[in-house]
Amino acid sequence: MKRAIVIIALVAAPVFADEVYLRGGGRFSGEIVEQTEDSVTVDIGGGYLTAPMSTVVRIEEGVSPLAEYRERAAGIPPGDAEAWRELARWATSKTLSSQSWEAYSQVVAILPDDDEANRALGRVLLNGKWVTEDESYRARGYIEFENQWMTPAERKAILAERQAQEQADRQANEAEIRAIQADIDAEQQREDEEFERQTSRFDRLQDYGEPVDWGWGGGPAYWPSPVVYTQPVELGAAPVGGR
Amino acid sequence: MWRCSILLPLLGALLASCSSPSPVDEVVASYLAARGGTERIQALTSIRETGTATASGGRIARVVREIKRPGLFRLEFSLQGTTSVFANDGSAGWQVAPLQGVFEPQAVPPEADAAGGVDQRDIEGPLVNWREKGHLVELVGREALPGGEAFKLKLTLKGGVIRYDYIDVVSHLLVRSDFTRIVRGHPVELQNTFSDFREVGGLVFPHHIETRAKERPEVIEVVIEKIELDPELDDALFRLPQ
Numbered sequence: 001m002k003r004a005i006v007i008i009a010l011v012a013a014p015v016f017a018d019e020v021y022l023r024g025g026g027r028f029s030g031e032i033v034e035q036t037e038d039s040v041t042v043d044i045g046g047g048y049l050t051a052p053m054s055t056v057v058r059i060e061e062g063v064s065p066l067a068e069y070r071e072r073a074a075g076i077p078p079g080d081a082e083a084w085r086e087l088a089r090w091a092t093s094k095t096l097s098s099q100s101w102e103a104y105s106q107v108v109a110i111l112p113d114d115d116e117a118n119r120a121l122g123r124v125l126l127n128g129k130w131v132t133e134d135e136s137y138r139a140r141g142y143i144e145f146e147n148q149w150m151t152p153a154e155r156k157a158i159l160a161e162r163q164a165q166e167q168a169d170r171q172a173n174e175a176e177i178r179a180i181q182a183d184i185d186a187e188q189q190r191e192d193e194e195f196e197r198q199t200s201r202f203d204r205l206q207d208y209g210e211p212v213d214w215g216w217g218g219g220p221a222y223w224p225s226p227v228v229y230t231q232p233v234e235l236g237a238a239p240v241g242g243r
Numbered sequence: 244m245w246r247c248s249i250l251l252p253l254l255g256a257l258l259a260s261c262s263s264p265s266p267v268d269e270v271v272a273s274y275l276a277a278r279g280g281t282e283r284i285q286a287l288t289s290i291r292e293t294g295t296a297t298a299s300g301g302r303i304a305r306v307v308r309e310i311k312r313p314g315l316f317r318l319e320f321s322l323q324g325t326t327s328v329f330a331n332d333g334s335a336g337w338q339v340a341p342l343q344g345v346f347e348p349q350a351v352p353p354e355a356d357a358a359g360g361v362d363q364r365d366i367e368g369p370l371v372n373w374r375e376k377g378h379l380v381e382l383v384g385r386e387a388l389p390g391g392e393a394f395k396l397k398l399t400l401k402g403g404v405i406r407y408d409y410i411d412v413v414s415h416l417l418v419r420s421d422f423t424r425i426v427r428g429h430p431v432e433l434q435n436t437f438s439d440f441r442e443v444g445g446l447v448f449p450h451h452i453e454t455r456a457k458e459r460p461e462v463i464e465v466v467i468e469k470i471e472l473d474p475e476l477d478d479a480l481f482r483l484p485q
Contacts, residue, residue, distance in 0.1 A: 024348035024484045026339035028325040044324045055346040066324055092303055095322045101301050122301050133299055137460050149460050158429050 018042075019064065021057045029064040045069070046098035065094040073103070081110040088120065267382040270394045270410055271370050277415035279446035284367050287446070288312055291474045294450075294467040296320075306465065309474075314364040315481040330481050331364055337483040348484045369398055370408070377401035385412070390438070393418055416440055416447065421457075432457040444472040 019029040020040060028051075030044035040059065041050040045066040069091055076083040088103035100120065107117035113130065124136035131139070137149045145155045169191070176187055264272065275281045289311040296304045304322035309315075317330040320340075327340035328348075336351040365376075373380050379399040386395050386409065393409035400406065406422035420435045434457055437449035452465040 022339055022341065022346055022348075024330075024337070024339040025319065025328040025480075026326055026341050026346070026348070028341045030324050046323045049325070049341055049344075051341065051346040064324060095295075095303050095305050095324075097302050097323055100303065104301070120301055122299055140460065142460055150456075151458050154458060161429065 019060045019062060020051060021060065022051065022055050023057055030066045031064065032059075045096055065091075065096055066099070069094075069096060069099045073099075076106075079110055081107050081114070084110070085114075085117065088117070092120070267380055267396065270382055270396065270415075271373070271380060273415040274370060274410045274417060277447060279442075281371060283445050284371055287366060288473050289476045290366060291471040291476070292448075292467050293469040293471075294465050296463060296465045298463045299461045309476055309480070310364065310366045311476045311478075311481065312366055315476075315478065316364040317481050330483075332478075332481045332483065333364070335483070350483060369400060370396075373398075383407075388419060390418060414440070417449075431459075443470045446472070 018032055019027055020042060021027045028042060028044055028049055030042040030049075032040060033043050033048070034041040034050075037053065039050050039052055040056060041048055043066070069087065072087055072090075076087065084103045084106040088100050088107060091099040091103055104117040104120045107114050108121065111117070118125070118130045122133040123130045124133060126136055126139055134144070134149075137144075141151065142149045143152055143155060145158070173188060173191070176183070180187075275284065278284060290309070292306075292308045294306050296306050298304075302322065304320055306321075307319040309317045314333040315331065317328065320327045320329065323342065325342045327338065327342055327345075329338045329340070329351075330336065337348055338351050339345055339348040365371075369376065369378050370380065378401055381397045381399075382394060383397045384395045386393055388409060388411075390411065392412045394412060396408045396410060398406050398408060404422070406420055408417055409419040409421075410416070411418045416437070418437055420437075421432060423430045423432050434455055436453045436455075437451070438453075439449060439451035440447050441450050442448075448467065448470055450467040452467070454463045454465075455461065
């Protein structure tokens with residue numbers, strides 16, 4: 001099944017450009033590459049989403065922004081930076097980040113010092129040279145630690161905190177071993193479970209993405225961390241993650 | 244003696260009632276007045292804000308945030324052809340997030356609920372009638388921020404969460420709010436900066452919001468393009484679909 005879907009994605013032109021509506025207001029649009037009784041797989045331009053048909057309220061036919069982007073991109077003559085710029089702006093207005101990125105990359109390929117395109121790609125002017133966001137962070141002394149940019153001092157503090165916690169846990173465990181040897185295995189298990197629960201709780205918070213606060217009334221939401229696939233996969237497969 | 248024991252507290256209460264407002268009450272009152280006044284704020288029944296969020300790596304999203312009394316919250320987050328919904332019906336949160344592989348609306352555990360905190364679903368903000376809401380507000384100083392000096396308020400929210408609000412001494416508007424969140428078991432101090440204040444229907448709102456972790460380089464920006472006051476919002480929008 002999986003192989004069949006991949007083959008379709010690789011060799012077949014997009015058949016539909018539709019919007020898939022889910023219960024509760026969720027939806028996604030793109031180009032349907034596969035639809036069965038059980039599921040629908042859509043190329044959203046930054047990966048593939050496969051939804052069970054049981055979750056789908058309806059599918060509305062139409063031309064998705066992604067399909068329009070691809071059609072317009074195909075018609076741009078080589079070397080036409082302004083056409084790519086216009087398309088990039090349009091893609092940005094449709095929140096098609098991947099396509100915006102692609103189009104602005106085309107602009108930079110033609111005009112390497114273009115201010116708008118470089119900034120849109122997250123690049124930073126450093127000592128007269130455009131560098132990537134990551135390179136700029138490194139140049140400013142930040143380091144990447146567990147997918148987050150921070151100061152070396154913060155990383156050191158995190159590691160020290162963890163070490164202290166581990167030591168404290170170890171000491172507590174040893175004390176318990178001395179005090180009530182008979183109960184230690186059961187107690188250790190309980191503590192491990194609690195630690196695991198706490199850790200998974202925090203991990204889950206991270207999974208929900210970066211926080212956004214609003215200041216007025218209702219507060220933080222999160223920038224969702226996408227979990228999309230670089231190619232169609234069967235339902236139930238483990239997510240491969242993403243930013 | 245017994246007369247003293249009765250009269251002294253009475254005298255104290257009388258003096259307290261006659262004295263001028265405390266500094267913290269003055270700062271909060273000036274802030275609420277700058278926002279449009281407590282009466283106008285409390286008359287607000289629902290709100291819808293529409294804007295654009297951008298983050299590092301060229302990420303961009305359309306956001307629609309809706310809040311309705313009492314404590315109903317819904318956020319639609321659209322990017323890359325997908326729309327996710329994060330909502331709270333006043334007591335529990337739920338989400339449907341296709342980009343995260345969540346196609347069926349599902350309940351969200353309280354600790355992971357984006358709008359789980361009672362103050363976060365408070366359409367008025369926690370400083371309106373903070374005593375009645377069970378929060379504690381203290382004036383802890385005055386700090387120089389890039390845009391000018393600001394009063395620093397420490398808010399201990401009902402439930403124990405602490406945040407720091409900075410009220411500009413000139414405009415009396417909330418220009419920054421800091422709070423700490425646990426991320427992967429480690430406390431991260433988040434700074435939210437508010438600017439581009441504009442009046443909508445007699446109330447003043449920030450139209451530019453910037454969120455960054457202290458001493459970290461990455462920034463998330465939200466630009467509010469449209470604010471609708473008292474839109475009709477069906478309660479069903481906020482409930483987990485059955």
